[in-house]
Amino acid sequence: MNTKYIIVLFLLLGFTACNSPEDVLRDNNIPVPKEIILPDLTSGVADFSKYVSVGNSLTAGLSDGTLFLAAQKNAFPKILSEKFELAGGGAFTQPLVSDNFGGLALNGTRIEGFNPRFVTTGGAPQPLESVIGPVTVTTDIVLNNPTGPFNNMGVPGAKSFHVIAPGYGNLANLPLANPYFIRMTGNTPNASILELTMAQNPTFFTLWLGSNDILGYALTGGDGTNPITDQPTFDFAMTTIVNTLTSGGAKGVIANIPYVSDIPNFTTIPWDLLDPTDPDFESILPLIPTLNAQLYGPLNQIFTALGEPDRVNLLSADGPNPLLIHDETATDRSAEIAATLTPVLGAPTAGAFGAIFGKCRQAKPDDLILLAAGSQIGKPAPGLPAPVNVNGISYPLQDQLVLIPSEQAEIKTAVDNFNATIEAAAGQAGLAFVDANTLLSQLKDTGIASNNFILTSDLVTGGAFSLDGVHLTSRGYAIIANEFMKAIDAKYGSNFEASGNLVDIGAYPTNYSPLLQ
Incomplete structure (x- = not known):
């Protein structure tokens, strides 16, 4: 029994020792409780027998x-x-x-x-x-x-x-x-x-x-x-x-x-999950300079030159960053990425980069990330070499994990x-x-x-x-x-x-x- 009700009970017992019930109710202005009578249950015109x-x-x-x-x-x-x-x-x-x-x-x-x-x-x-x-x-x-x-x-x-x-x-x-x-x-x-x-x-x-x-x-x-x-x-x-x-x-x-x-x-999973100030993602903090220098920076430059300056931006060390996702509706820039990176990486590696990132972009507030992505974000994508194999960070979350x-x-x-x-x-x-x-x-x-x-x-x-x-x-x-x-x-x-x-x-x-x- 709740403590406040116990106190009220003892007070009432004390009053009724000295007064009749009528006096208690009159003197203390306690209303007589009204019994609430509910109607009997009826099925109306419905038949629930089967x-x-x-x-x-x-x-x-x-x-x-x-x-x-x-x-x-x-x-x-x-x-x-x-x-x-x-x-x-x-x-x-x-x-x-x-x-x-x-x-x-x-x-x-x-x-x-x-x-x-x-x-x-x-x-x-x-x-x-x-x-x-x-x-x-x-x-x-x-x-x-x-x-x-x-x-x-x-x-x-x-x-x-x-x-x-x-x-x-x-x-x-x-x-x-x-x-x-x-x-x-x-x-x-x-x-x-x-x-x-x-x-x-x-x-x-x-x-x-x-x-x-x-x-x-x-x-x-x-x-x-x-x-x-x-x-x-x-x-x-x-x-x-x-x-x-x-x-x-x-x-x-x-x-x-x-x-x-x-x-x-x-x-449940936010589009800007990558927050280096969050203990769950603080491990990416020391990687941000490398990621910006070797991946996000070059992609930003390529997309900007092609008229898409906000498709991939540099990561911030100070707050949330968007996940990297694959967008099948994005303009395919595989060829341009490969051509730009071939003098630096060689044709085979540059071609692989183009295939991976040609339709990537960073997530936006109107993207929905599926709950199944939670077990994959930050984990290596099987069959891919480092450093372009970390789901949602250096490898785009694939189509089956995102609703654009x-x-x-x-x-x-x-x-x-x-x-x-x-x-x-x-x-x-x-x-x-x-x-x-x-x-x-x-x-x-x-x-x-x-x-x-x-x-x-x-x-x-x-x-x-x-x-x-x-x-x-x-x-x-x-x-x-x-x-x-x-x-x-x-x-x-x-x-x-x-x-x-x-x-x-x-x-x-x-x-x-x-x-x-």
């Missing part, structure tokens, strides 16, 4: 870079199902993984790219195994798949068109199949996500889909290896999904797509167009709608207050985003669950909020201990 959630990793409950048990049990659809149960909802089954390490295996061998979770010991995110040592991934997509049907049909990695694609969960189709969905298809390996959803005859659904249609492009720095889904394909997939989900009279909620510029994977403004514009256009499709589909089908785009922008701009917490988009400390900088924490998923319930209230006449049934986000964790197994 609730199924459809989506990607944000629906599955992925956090800290992987699926693990503790986070799955706090997925936003699971949180919703617990509230729906109070209003006539039924059981809610998830394709739970086998441990709290995360990662996937295939016949006892870890699947590349499906690794254990990230953790923090108070600083930057780290792979779990770098903190506690090697672990055995026990979730095996061949040896121990769970039995469905599953109410949570969130499949990490799924794009819009994957939801209607047959064979997406067929082991025989690897590597094109999705390992997470393979765990869910059972004895119908060619069934689509939508087919397995409809086989359950849902009466109510949530749909949060489309992020991966853009996120793959963003997380590869717009290098073209994972392109944005074209608009006709997205429109066809979303229309098909919504029309099918509502074909039996089911009601539901649909959410839109956030901007990538609002999530910490793209906002033109790539950001492509992404924003796609998000806006996809969100127009989503909102139109919700309106035409009479569904509730959650503006997740605005919600996540608010996390970045002002933070979101809830009870005694203010959640922000800051990595590690903000409370909303998990350690991969893309997915939410369990507390972040609780915020999403509340927004879904508010939207259901507004559309279908339920009263989750008015009856006091929104969740207390403080009851949900943010960062999980490295010792959680």
